[in-house]
Amino acid sequence: MFPHLSGLVIERIERCHDVIALAARARGSSACCRWCGSRSTVVHGRYSRQLTDALVAGSRVVIKLTVRRFRCVNSTCEAVTFAEQVAGVTKPHSRFTPLLTGMLTAIGKALAGRAGARLARALGGGGQPAHVAALGPGDSRASRQAGACPRGG
Structure with missing residues (x-):
């Protein structure tokens, strides 16, 4: 599930x-x-x-x-x-799961600012305009993936 x-x-x-x-x-x-x-x-x-x-x-x-x-x-x-x-x-230092970060990133890219913050709050995410806007285009935090163990083990 x-x-x-x-x-x-x-x-x-x-x-x-x-x-x-x-x-x-x-x-x-x-x-x-x-x-x-x-x-x-x-x-x-x-x-x-x-x-x-x-x-x-x-x-x-x-x-x-x-x-x-x-x-x-x-x-x-x-x-x-x-x-x-x-x-x-x-992910290191993150307070959101990658699933929620992806949702907030999409909101940040589409709306940013106060409108994005209102939608993010409604979806249970951050909700601060600066935070949602920061997850918009070009944010390196949004694009990082949790890496797998390179040695395979």
């Missing part, structure tokens, strides 16, 4: 008023360093991250994701630790 969330284990679903909150974690037991591509299973720690996803049945969807930090096993890599990324769900 939600193919973009297939990399997650949904541990709990709560509905409070017009918000659906999903408590989740990554499905895999390892992750790839985004700097060198080495796969690691050595967990350094965990933290919580909150992402906004596209509306479902008129309700805002918030993913409360438990993210693991891994130690990079490559001794020549500049990164000592790195946070796991879930393809189709997370």
Whole structure:
């Protein structure tokens, strides 16, 4: 039903008023360093991250994701630790899923400014005119894709 969330284990679903909150974690037991591509299973720690996803049945969807930090096993890599990324769900430093980012980007390209912000709010997205306009034409954040592990593993 939600193919973009297939990399997650949904541990709990709560509905409070017009918000659906999903408590989740990554499905895999390892992750790839985004700097060198080495796969690691050595967990350094965990933290919580909150992402906004596209509306479902008129309700805002918030993913409360438990993210693991891994130690990079490559001794020549500049990164000592790195946070796991879930393809189709997370990108570094993003507060929106790629699905919602794509929707906001389309709004930004078509409308921008206040009109785009009003539509984005109605669709459960950001809703700030500057944010929607920033996701318009030429924004590098909108075009980045979460990379797969280059080593395949």
